[in-house]
Amino acid sequence: xxxxNGNNNLTAPKKFLFVxxxxxxxxxxxxxxxxxxxxxxxxxxxxDKDVYDGFLEKVDDYKKFIDWADVVVFDDVxxxxxxxxLRKNGKLVVGGSEYTDKLEESREFGQAEMKRMGxxxxxxxxxxxxxxxxxxIEENPGRYVYKPSGFITSEAKGILFLGxxxxxxxxxxxLKSNKSVLEKRAKQFQLQKFAQGVEVAVGAFFNGKDFIFPxxxxxxxxxxxxxxxxxxxxxxxxxxxxxxxxxxxxxxLEKMKEEIKKSGYVGYIDINCxxxxxxIYPLEFTCRFGYPHISIAMEGITSxxxxxxxxxxxxxxYDLKTKKGFQLGVCCVTPPFPYYDKAEMAIYKDLSIIxxxxxxxGVHLGDVKLINGNWTVAGESGYTLVVTxxxxxxxxxxxxxxxxxxxxxLQNMFYRTDIGLNGLKILINFKLGDTYIKF
Numbered sequence: 001x002x003x004x005n006g007n008n009n010l011t012a013p014k015k016f017l018f019v020x021x022x023x024x025x026x027x028x029x030x031x032x033x034x035x036x037x038x039x040x041x042x043x044x045x046x047x048d049k050d051v052y053d054g055f056l057e058k059v060d061d062y063k064k065f066i067d068w069a070d071v072v073v074f075d076d077v078x079x080x081x082x083x084x085x086l087r088k089n090g091k092l093v094v095g096g097s098e099y100t101d102k103l104e105e106s107r108e109f110g111q112a113e114m115k116r117m118g119x120x121x122x123x124x125x126x127x128x129x130x131x132x133x134x135x136x137i138e139e140n141p142g143r144y145v146y147k148p149s150g151f152i153t154s155e156a157k158g159i160l161f162l163g164x165x166x167x168x169x170x171x172x173x174x175l176k177s178n179k180s181v182l183e184k185r186a187k188q189f190q191l192q193k194f195a196q197g198v199e200v201a202v203g204a205f206f207n208g209k210d211f212i213f214p215x216x217x218x219x220x221x222x223x224x225x226x227x228x229x230x231x232x233x234x235x236x237x238x239x240x241x242x243x244x245x246x247x248x249x250x251x252x253l254e255k256m257k258e259e260i261k262k263s264g265y266v267g268y269i270d271i272n273c274x275x276x277x278x279x280i281y282p283l284e285f286t287c288r289f290g291y292p293h294i295s296i297a298m299e300g301i302t303s304x305x306x307x308x309x310x311x312x313x314x315x316x317x318y319d320l321k322t323k324k325g326f327q328l329g330v331c332c333v334t335p336p337f338p339y340y341d342k343a344e345m346a347i348y349k350d351l352s353i354i355x356x357x358x359x360x361x362g363v364h365l366g367d368v369k370l371i372n373g374n375w376t377v378a379g380e381s382g383y384t385l386v387v388t389x390x391x392x393x394x395x396x397x398x399x400x401x402x403x404x405x406x407x408x409x410l411q412n413m414f415y416r417t418d419i420g421l422n423g424l425k426i427l428i429n430f431k432l433g434d435t436y437i438k439f
Contacts, residue, residue, distance in 0.1 A: 017065050025073065077105055144193065200272075236415070256269075299323075353409075355407055
């Protein structure tokens with residue numbers, strides 16, 4: 001049935017092998033297992049070895065199970081070369097390619113490709129030497145954003161810094177004072193000209209040949225505290241909706257179709273952008289599942305996820321069924337998140353996650369394991385749960401998610417209380433000149 005239009009008739013149960021550097025995609029794997037498929041998972045990180053215990057069957061050497069699997073799922077960047085080889089050998093793979101790995105890992109390359117494909121990009125400068133960057137700011141005063149480049153751990157991604165001073169003095173001081181630390185954690189980095197506007201991402205699943213519709217439009221909340229205060233965490237929650245092809249998609253991601261197709265990429269891909277009255281400025285690629293994005297997307301996908309990913313890997317067209325309205329997700333975490341502190345984490349590790357009522361609808365796995373039927377904290381990150389909600393309005397989605405959070409008892413659990421709170425304001429302001437995005 002390769003290349004045929006999917007009719008969403010469920011295929012027979014399949015065998016899925018998930019491969020992860022860190023404990024990222026267990027939530028997807030558990031859902032696919034619930035649908036009646038066989039699932040095995042490999043997690044390389046030693047600090048995550050107990051994550052998903054009791055939920056999933058884990059393996060120590062995933063390469064021994066490549067032949068066993070009907071579909072191999074690589075859930076992060078860095079597996080592109082291996083994914084390419086497996087696909088050449090006829091294996092069904094959801095995951096990166098060498099090309100898409102480079103799009104995400106190298107900001108310089110990603111921006112160059114955006115420009116080559118006709119997108120309007122913000123001025124930016126790439127560095128591998130902090131003294132050169134300091135001199136550049138001194139000679140070119142302005143408001144900049146500091147972004148690590150290259151392959152870095154999920155924890156290190158939080159060292160992104162958004163300058164506020166119009167002359168760049170704040171970011172100059174940050175780089176100067178922390179040079180010795182930053183040189184170890186982010187050897188390559190980019191300074192990007194700051195642009196005021198609405199931060200929005202547009203993404204879609206790609207089957208190796210074309211995009212699968214609908215697309216996904218989402219608004220991330222990246223800082224730790226309500227009101228967008230505090231350190232960048234990667235993400236504390238997201239508001240999203242599904243849409244037909246729209247202005248932001250046609251202006252950005254759609255332009256990448258042929259290059260993505262040439263690379264053989266299969267999976268979810270998105271571009272984060274700044275949108276204002278002057279245009280859409282693409283910032284960076286995510287060429288993999290996003291976290292917690294995929295868990296929130298699952299709240300809105302009504303198709304069987306295993307059936308969808310199998311058909312995606314097979315290169316089939318697919319009628320992906322999604323909910324109307326909005327989906328929203330909130331990251332529920334414990335100390336030491338968003339930092340790494342083994343001693344602090346030891347306080348919370350193995351604590352029970354208690355549900356006042358026996359209902360886990362909309363509760364998605366972060367670093368969690370199952371012991372004697374009880375959900376408990378696992379790993380060492382403190383990234384514990386993602387709780388989602390959906391509704392015809394943003395407020396309906398917010399209400400459902402936060403009601404679900406009230407059903408959870410976990411010592412010192414914290415989360416942002418304002419995810420989607422400014423959703424209506426964002427949606428009203430999210431326009432391009434006189435062209436409004438269709439919601």
